[in-house]
Structure formats: C-alpha cells, structure tokens
Amino acid sequence: MLVSILRQGDFLIASIHTALDDTEMERFRQDVVTRIGQFRSRGVIIDVAALDVIDSFGSRCLADLAHMARFRGAQTVIVGIQPDVAFAIVQLGMDLDVHTTLDLEEGLALLERLTAGSRTGHSAIGVLGDDR
Amino acid sequence: MSVHAAGHSSGIAELDPLIRRVVGGRLRDQSALDDVVQETLARTMAARIRLDDGALAPYAIVTARNLVSGLWRREERSQRHLHRLVDRWEPPGPDDDVVLREQAEAVAVALAELPPRERLGLVAHELEGRETASLAEEWGSTPGAVAAQLKRARAKLRVEYLLALGRIDPPTPLCRPVLMALSGGERRRQRELEAGQHLLECDFCSDMGPTLLQSREKGAEDDVQVPVECDADVVAARQRAREVAAEVGFSGTDLTLISTAVSEIARNIVQFARRGEVVLTRVEDDGRSGVRVVARDAGPGIADLDRAEQDGFSTYGGMGLGLPGCRRLMDEFEVTSKVDKGTTVVMTKWRQQPN
Structure with missing residues (x-):
C-alpha cells in the first residue's frame, strides 16, 4: 500500500507511506480531492513523514493539492516534513506556501482552529464545545 | 558556465x-x-x-x-593466416597453457608489489566479499576511506600487472607515477605530473596509458548506471544515488540534497528527452571523496543555456527551479547542451567542504 486516505469525522487523514513517482503523486492528489467532495471534509492532513525526498515536483504537487482543497471548501495541513527534506526544499528554492506542522497531533490542533465555525460538529477528534 | x-x-x-x-x-x-x-x-x-x-x-x-x-x-x-582460413577450429596450442600460467604469475607478482594492508584488504573485499564497512571497523577507519584505499590499490594492481606481464621495467622514474595516475583516473595528480606531456614523450607509457584507461571503463565497478525512461526510473535513480552517496560516507542531510538533485535532473530527462541515463561515480580528489552524477540524454537539447540556468525560467509551465536549484544543492555543476544532439549535466558533491 503506497498511500492511505482515512476519514476521521470532518477531517481526512491522507498518509504517504513510501516514495511515489510523479504519476502516483498526481493520482494521490486527485484521490484526496475526490474524497474531500465525497465525505464533505472540512480539513485535510497530509502526512509526508515517510518521504525522504520532496523535490520541485513533489512540492508543487502538495501546494496544488492544498490549493485545490481550498476550492473544495477544505483546509490542508502538511505534517511530518523531515528536517533534511525541509533543508533541501529551501536550498532548491521552493516556496511551499501551505500550512505545515511538525507532527500529526499539532496538525489536527491547527485544523481545529482553521476550521472553527465551519464544522458540522460530529468530529471524532474535536472535543465537544470546542468552538469556544 | x-x-x-x-x-x-x-x-x-x-x-x-x-x-x-x-x-x-x-x-x-x-x-x-x-x-x-x-x-x-x-x-x-x-x-x-x-x-x-x-x-x-x-x-x-x-x-x-x-x-x-x-x-x-x-x-x-x-x-x-590466409592459407588456413577454412580451418575454423584450432586445437588448444601448447602455448595456451603457458599464457595462462604467465598471467597467473603476473597477478601474483603484482599483488606482491602492493603494501601488505592494501593487499589483504583487496583480497578480503574482492575475493571474500567483505564489506567496506566491516573492513573499516577492523582498521579503525571509515567506509569511505577504506573504499578510497581499495580503489588506489586496484589502480596500482592494474599497473603492476601489466608491467609484470610484459616483464618490463619502466624506462623513466616518471613512468610509474604517471601510469598510476592514469589508472586511478586522478586528474589532479595527472596535472601535477604533466601526464599529457609525458605520454607524448615516452613511447612506453604511450603504449600502456590507453590500455589502462580503457580497462577502467570496462571495470565499471565504481560506476552505477541507471537508465531513465519513465517516472518510476526517476525514483530509482534518486534511490541509487542515495545508496552510492551513503557508501561514500555522506551524512543524512547531504544524502537528501544529493538525491533531490538527482531527482530533478532525472525528471528533466523524462520530461524533455524521454530517454537517457544517470551515471553515479565515486570520485576522489586531493584527499576528499565525493560523488559525481552524470545525467545524459540524446534529446532536443537546450537552446538558451544561460536562461535555462536562471531561476524561474521554464519552458513547460513548471517553476523553473530545476537547473538553478540543482546548482544550489550540489558543489559543482556543469551543463553541456547541443540543440538536437542532447544534454549532459555533470554535478559533483564533495564530502568535506573546502574552506
């Protein structure tokens, strides 16, 4: 299994488990965008902790995914970018203009804040009355 | 550039x-x-x-x-041999055995010329299949340094073998070092010794030199070739690059930088030329070790190299970060391209940064 896309209440948690080539990466992007519509998700977590290389194509694909998701009414957070990979992205000159957090937990917390007010309210993760 | x-x-x-x-x-x-x-x-x-x-x-x-x-x-x-053109099979002549024995003796003589540690290392690595890592442990060294030592030993062995086989002593004191530099592909050393000049002057080395260089090309032990034709090959190329760089002894961050650069350059091949190859070579120069990546294709070539190497210049709607990005990821970077002939990118990363 190369990737998994799991529904978690209002959120989607999409994880990449191994190196993807360009075609697989594009299919993954497409699948996530399709699922957003299917599940009416408000937020998407993309877990890239398993990727040892994110080159210009990979970065662009992730940025595009976030952009497309926004058009579909969902916020996207990329989580788990490895320190070496982050360094390479900067050296390469990429500007990964998306929300990012260190790990899944922080990613979910950020999504909660980003989507506050637009939620349907039956998140398995969101604490009841979290709207404050 | x-x-x-x-x-x-x-x-x-x-x-x-x-x-x-x-x-x-x-x-x-x-x-x-x-x-x-x-x-x-x-x-x-x-x-x-x-x-x-x-x-x-x-x-x-x-x-x-x-x-x-x-x-x-x-x-x-x-x-x-014209008169026996019809005779298609020759029985093993009495000299075949002698030739074989002479070759074996030459190998033995050549091995004896090596310092004991290099000889033992080479035998352990080549014949017994010991990894550079386990040798490094035994010698209290790093795998990269062991590999470099073995490479020098191999270069020396090639020279000594040819000398022993021909039962010749080189005519000048310069011959042996020049031949070693050629055999090991050490460009800097060649320059120091003015190897080019010596090759022209010395008949002996002019006979030997090309044999050594060509045997190096056949002995592709230190070259890793990855054909690149499709998306999946891009992933394969960058994974092989990571492996080769790890063998040289690069650290985690450098491994990522190198494989990212290889990924970019391999994608260029798929994108523009459809078919090409990435060759990964371990290189040594002046005590530093590194990895050299040569990506070549026979594609359409790049019409305007100066612009292609600028940030943000793209011919296909990409971000235009490929070539300039790779230059930033690696230490040395050079593009050669001819319209309708193809493009070659040579880039090198050194393990210790020269200060």
Missing part, C-alpha cells in the same frame, strides 16, 4: 584536424583513415571526464597511434 561548456565540446572537435594529420602520416587508405579518426574521437570523448584538459590532445594522439599500429598488426596477421 555555458561558455565553459561550449569550450569543452568544441575541444573535442578541434582535435579532428590534429588526429587527421597524425593518422594521415601513417595511413594511405582514405576510408581506413576516417574510421581511425572517428574511433579516436569516440574514445577520447569517452575518456574525457577522467582526463585533465591539457592531457586531452596527447591522449588522442597516442590513441590514434595505437589504433593505427593495431590495424597494421591485424592486416599482417590476416595475411599470415
């Missing part, structure tokens, strides 16, 4: 009249002359990466000379 690159490719082309003159003095037959010139250019091109620029012309001349004498020898032999 493109000026430099252009200088390189035209460097080979400029050799053409020179080689023609050298060969023309020895051969009458026009078609044979063309063949030899072409073959010389091809071999020089193939060996170029391992040669200092100053040694290019001498190497070409020596190669041409050898090709011509090889041609003569073949003609002479076919003349001599």
Whole structure:
C-alpha cells in the first residue's frame, strides 16, 4: 500500500507511506480531492513523514493539492516534513506556501482552529464545545 | 558556465584536424583513415571526464597511434593466416597453457608489489566479499576511506600487472607515477605530473596509458548506471544515488540534497528527452571523496543555456527551479547542451567542504 486516505469525522487523514513517482503523486492528489467532495471534509492532513525526498515536483504537487482543497471548501495541513527534506526544499528554492506542522497531533490542533465555525460538529477528534 | 561548456565540446572537435594529420602520416587508405579518426574521437570523448584538459590532445594522439599500429598488426596477421582460413577450429596450442600460467604469475607478482594492508584488504573485499564497512571497523577507519584505499590499490594492481606481464621495467622514474595516475583516473595528480606531456614523450607509457584507461571503463565497478525512461526510473535513480552517496560516507542531510538533485535532473530527462541515463561515480580528489552524477540524454537539447540556468525560467509551465536549484544543492555543476544532439549535466558533491 503506497498511500492511505482515512476519514476521521470532518477531517481526512491522507498518509504517504513510501516514495511515489510523479504519476502516483498526481493520482494521490486527485484521490484526496475526490474524497474531500465525497465525505464533505472540512480539513485535510497530509502526512509526508515517510518521504525522504520532496523535490520541485513533489512540492508543487502538495501546494496544488492544498490549493485545490481550498476550492473544495477544505483546509490542508502538511505534517511530518523531515528536517533534511525541509533543508533541501529551501536550498532548491521552493516556496511551499501551505500550512505545515511538525507532527500529526499539532496538525489536527491547527485544523481545529482553521476550521472553527465551519464544522458540522460530529468530529471524532474535536472535543465537544470546542468552538469556544 | 555555458561558455565553459561550449569550450569543452568544441575541444573535442578541434582535435579532428590534429588526429587527421597524425593518422594521415601513417595511413594511405582514405576510408581506413576516417574510421581511425572517428574511433579516436569516440574514445577520447569517452575518456574525457577522467582526463585533465591539457592531457586531452596527447591522449588522442597516442590513441590514434595505437589504433593505427593495431590495424597494421591485424592486416599482417590476416595475411599470415590466409592459407588456413577454412580451418575454423584450432586445437588448444601448447602455448595456451603457458599464457595462462604467465598471467597467473603476473597477478601474483603484482599483488606482491602492493603494501601488505592494501593487499589483504583487496583480497578480503574482492575475493571474500567483505564489506567496506566491516573492513573499516577492523582498521579503525571509515567506509569511505577504506573504499578510497581499495580503489588506489586496484589502480596500482592494474599497473603492476601489466608491467609484470610484459616483464618490463619502466624506462623513466616518471613512468610509474604517471601510469598510476592514469589508472586511478586522478586528474589532479595527472596535472601535477604533466601526464599529457609525458605520454607524448615516452613511447612506453604511450603504449600502456590507453590500455589502462580503457580497462577502467570496462571495470565499471565504481560506476552505477541507471537508465531513465519513465517516472518510476526517476525514483530509482534518486534511490541509487542515495545508496552510492551513503557508501561514500555522506551524512543524512547531504544524502537528501544529493538525491533531490538527482531527482530533478532525472525528471528533466523524462520530461524533455524521454530517454537517457544517470551515471553515479565515486570520485576522489586531493584527499576528499565525493560523488559525481552524470545525467545524459540524446534529446532536443537546450537552446538558451544561460536562461535555462536562471531561476524561474521554464519552458513547460513548471517553476523553473530545476537547473538553478540543482546548482544550489550540489558543489559543482556543469551543463553541456547541443540543440538536437542532447544534454549532459555533470554535478559533483564533495564530502568535506573546502574552506
């Protein structure tokens, strides 16, 4: 299994488990965008902790995914970018203009804040009355 | 950079009249002359990466000379053997056994010339299949340093073997070091020794030198070739690059930088040329070790290299970060391209940064 896309209440948690080539990466992007519509998700977590290389194509694909998701009414957070990979992205000159957090937990917390007010309210993760 | 690159490719082309003159003095037959010139250019091109620029012309001349004498020898032999052309099978002659024994003896002599540690290391690595990592542990060294040592030992062994086989002592004290530098592909050392000049002056080395260089090309033990034709090959190329770089001893961050650069460059091949290859080589220079990536294709080439190497210039709606990005990821970076002929990218990362 190369990737998994799991529904978690209002959120989607999409994880990449191994190196993807360009075609697989594009299919993954497409699948996530399709699922957003299917599940009416408000937020998407993309877990890239398993990727040892994110080159210009990979970065662009992730940025595009976030952009497309926004058009579909969902916020996207990329989580788990490895320190070496982050360094390479900067050296390469990429500007990964998306929300990012260190790990899944922080990613979910950020999504909660980003989507506050637009939620349907039956998140398995969101604490009841979290709207404050 | 493109000026430099252009200088390189035209460097080979400029050799053409020179080689023609050298060969023309020895051969009458026009078609044979063309063949030899072409073959010389091809071999020089193939060996170029391992040669200092100053040694290019001498190497070409020596190669041409050898090709011509090889041609003569073949003609002479076919003349001599004409009468038994029908006899397609020859029984093993009494000399075959002797030749085999001589070769074995030559290997033994050559091995004996190596310092004991290099000899033991080489035998352990080549014959018993011990990893550089376990040797490194035993010697209290790093796998990269062991690999470098083994490589030098192999280069030395090649020279000593040829000397032992021919039962010759090199005529000048300079011969041995020059041959070693050629055998190991150490360009800096070649320059220091003025190897090109010596090759032209010394008949002995002019015979030996090309043999050593060519045997290096066949012994592709330190080259890893990855054909690149499709998306999946891009992933394969960058994974192989990570492996080779790890063997050289690069750290985690550098491994990522190198494989990212290889990914970019391999994608360019798929995107623009459809087919090509990435060759990964471990390189040594002045005590530093590194990894060299050569990506070549026979695609459409790049019309405007200066612009292609600028940030944000893209011909296909990408972000235009490919070439300039790779330059930032690696230590050395050079693009050579000819419209309709193809593109070659040579980039190197060194393990210790020169300060």
